[in-house]
Amino acid sequence: MKPDSPLISVIIPAYNHEKFIGEAVESVLRQTIADLELIVIDDGSTDNTGKVVKSYSDRRLSYYHQENQDAYNTINRGLSMVRGKYVAILNSDDVYTRDRFEKIVAYQKKTGAQCVITDVIPISDDGQIFQDPDFGWNRWHSGNRKCYFESGDIYAAFLNGNFMVTTSNLFMTAEAAEKVGKFCSLRYLHDYDYIFRMMLAYPESVHYMADDKLLYYRIHPGNTLGEAAIIGREQDQQLIRKYMAAKVGQQDRLYAETGGQRLIDLGNELHDVRSQLEPAVMPGVRPALKTLIMSLRAWLAKKLPS
Template sequence: MPETPAISVILPVYNSAAYLAATMESILSQTFGNFELIVINDGSTDNSASIIRSFTDSRIRYLEQPNSGLVATLNRGIAEARGQYLARMDGDDICLPQRFAKQAAWLDAHPQTAVVGCFVTFINEKGEETGAWPEDRANYTAAQIRQALPYLNCMAHPGIMARTAAMRQYGYNPAQRHIEDYDLWLRMQANGEVMEKVPEALLLYRVHGTSITSHHLKKKNVFYKHFRCKWRFLKKRLSNGKFNSFDRAVLGGMLKDLATAMAKSLKPAK
């Protein structure tokens, strides 16, 4: 492994045994090879550890810890990162072969960009493609993403690559759970950080019965979660004496979330 990798890949693992081998193989098979893969086992109780240890690639840095939650795990990964760029992955998704090459090239060519995402294609438990995410495909330029984020999260978290320095500056907020990425995007956008996407599908995003997307968000009233996220964000901004046009748009999005959440709560269950 080179002395200083260009990219640090953060892969948090918690009971991901069913899909973990395929995920790691997709990372280690990237056409861009100058990276370190930081695998952090967050107290898994399945056989994730044995799967991780079955890989002998010298680019892997394997860390174990008692179960601490995703935010703490991600922040540890940021602290451990040695690369100029930092890529995210989840233990059940699949990287398409040129993802790292294309995102690193984008950041090289656009020094003003802090975060670059990509389009994602949904897959199921069997790895079968099940469709695309309309909001993802509709918002890929910096201007589109900035306009959309006060109202919806249009960035697929496991598909991003960012400048490590920017991730260290902002970090993940321990007060946020399950939508820690949305809070991070709002804080970055409020300060004018540029976020955009390589407008190509470079990640297969797995949705299954135990995934966060399926279990924690879709089965609950996600609009209350978004309302509380934006409330915390705006409260912190105001306490620091800050309130700009982006914050104003977030306020509008927050009120819309509250109205939608209340309407969904009042709607009779079928």
Template sequence: MPKVSVIIPAYNAEKTIRETIETVRQQTFPDWEIIIINDGSKDKTLEIVASIEDERIKVFSYENSGLSMARNRGISKANGEYIALLDADDLWTPDKLELQLLAFNNNPQAGVAYSWTYFMDVDEQGKVTSLHPSNPYAFAGNVYENLLISDFIHSGSNTLILKQAIDTVGEFDPTLKSCEDWDYWLRLATRWHFVVVPKHQIYYRRSPNSMSSKVEIMKAAALMSIDKAYQAAPPNLQHLKSLTMTNFHKYCASLYLQHRPDFDGINQAQQHLRSAISIQPQTLLDKVTQKLILKLLLQRVFPKQVSQYLMQKIRQPAASNSGLKL
């Protein structure tokens, strides 16, 4: 039986699936299986997967049912002691599994290991246009309160989860069309300790077309997740909701500024920033808020191409230090 089951849901992933599979095959820890859930793909996803000769890869095909259901199906097929989730367009550093398993060995009470993330923006041709690292969060142990405030794990491609921990919290919520990861991490955090690998090991790919069409969906799902989270939160943590809502509005402003830089999107970003500042005026002292205000002003003052160029220059230094080679 493999130590780790890597679950890759795939829907029309022909442009990225080979590279994503290779990022697993290049892991320094070799005792794994890949379970690919073909979620009703209509392109060449299956052909590409079939062309990769590796007996550790298993493929199961279903009608399209969405990301949460695909993950649930993958978990049901998994044989590993640990479950690693990986979206079909994301990447890992070669030492991702090795270091997360080491973190488990050093923290036997933990049920979830996570690392830091690179946000990798790509153009329509798949070329990397910008790469910037997530904040170096070091929350460990009981992280429920930290997660309630914001999803510092950032993507479903990040965590390595003890199968025993998954068995205690059940499946991903298929009614959520976005933010299903955050909902799941919160449920795990109510029962299990988390451990962090202090290294950027996940490359989270964001393409302009896919993101721009999902902004409204992501915003609505985030609100649903917040309501669900605070319905389950104990009374002594209800006061944190104002901070969560501040982070929600900053999150929405960021989505609009980056993926909807049209007149309506800029107006939406401005409204969300105003809401964040109204709820918590001290957020003006936060560097994230200050950067969002700067981006908003750039898009208000300069033509679209100029503002996008300037924002890319602001983010550019991270890419040169990442070691990413594509």
């Protein structure tokens, strides 16, 4: 790191978020740690996102515009530009708590972690916190956290579900970001793939600050149902198969059993989603789930030690 380099580099990939981008930018610039640079890359927005960003005159802020290339390519461009000792990513509709970096940097210096994630606070479009424990997202996140606490194993817990929640939750050393490399081309789950690769690169150095809620995560109306709900779960199945296989043979049955159960749960979730979106195709889904379970059992029989 050069002498004039900032402590922290923050990348915001922005797309058509004129309503939220100002709050995101301000949550970076108003951090209690001021030694940072903010790189905003506008991925071909057609609204006033760019105008809002350019209204800030802070010397730490750099703005770039490009033709639309999707989020993972936008993040990868940002990664090629960072200069800091640490690297963070913030989606243009999410918001940091003011002391996020202060708390994470102190934790990182104490533990030597290469990558740190925290707990998050779910909010609506107008900034209201979803506090009801029976709210669907809260139930999902609570279940993932429960698996983390019960298993005591961060890799196994991620096989059960992405409790990192979002790319915005990533905070890593520049060394780790360089070693893990670019984000993959999965449209919906590039963050999920990335955290698995991070855990494989640094098996003992990915840490979860489970008691600290240091990120506001925006949940938009209608986000959870539609084509993305199906494609996302199909990509989820692919990733779990891939990263479960990466651990089987190195560790023990915990990873395969946890990931296998998640595959079964995803089959059920796909059934529920398709029942709402595609009633006419439902007769073929349950048999497909049965086939998935049988295939999984055969795969595990080959992979697991007797």
